Amino acid sequence: MRLRSKAFMIMTSLFSSAVLAGGADLPSLPCGSQAIKLGMSPQQIKSTCGQSWEPSYISKHERPALGDEEGHDYFEKWMYNTADSNATHVIFKNGEVVRIFTVR
DSSP: OHHHHHHHHHHHHHHHHHHHTTOEEOSEEEETTEEEETTOOHHHHHHHHOTTOOOSEEEEEEEEOOTTOOSEEEEEEEEEEOTTSOEEEEEEETTEEEEEEEEO
8 A cells, every 4th residue: 555655646746747847738739730639549649640750758657556456557658849948748547648748
């Protein structure tokens, strides 16, 4: 139980760091005439935005599932550098976009 509590605290602090750094949550991220939206899978993003629309950085993490669930949650963070010097992050949990935010 302590491990799950610590994992939750770490995830909360990582996600809230965007707010403290002057970032903002976004409902979508434009990619050409389309957009990455909450709930999309990596495959849907590639088919919507095109195979060449790759993030500049990808990190992958596995963490114990929170709450009463057993097993693990799988997280990916895709980072895109934008022209205005902000970094936009797309967070996946178990293969689905759960958050899109910018960091300055």
